[in-house]
Amino acid sequence: MTCKGCHSDRQRMFNGEIAIHFRGLEGLDQPIVWVFQETVVCLHCGFTEFTVPKRELQVLETGSPVEGAVVLSRGRPQPQEKSGTKSASAGMN
Ligand SMILES: [Zn+2]
Numbered sequence: 001m002t003c004k005g006c007h008s009d010r011q012r013m014f015n016g017e018i019a020i021h022f023r024g025l026e027g028l029d030q031p032i033v034w035v036f037q038e039t040v041v042c043l044h045c046g047f048t049e050f051t052v053p054k055r056e057l058q059v060l061e062t063g064s065p066v067e068g069a070v071v072l073s074r075g076r077p078q079p080q081e082k083s084g085t086k087s088a089s090a091g092m093n
Pocket residue numbers: 003004005006007008042043044045046047
């Protein structure tokens with residue numbers, strides 16, 4: 001297998017953990033999606049290739065968390081809460 005970027009055969013497989021963010025200011029209100037996937041890295045030019053699994057892909061398509069996907073949901077900043085109440089807008093699912 002050769003690199004799609006530079007045609008080198010110096011590629012190696014790694015285990016990857018990649019956090020995908022939506023772009024722009026509106027992305028601040030969108031979830032962050034973690035993808036845990038084997039990743040092929042070209043040791044010559046750095047070109048990296050991986051596939052987003054279907055479940056995480058669905059989060060990227062819809063912008064909404066999906067059961068089983070590792071997502072950090074973020075909403076607009078909430079007004080300051082009284083002590084003892086719990087925020088439902090942020091946290092790992
Ligand atoms: Zn390369």
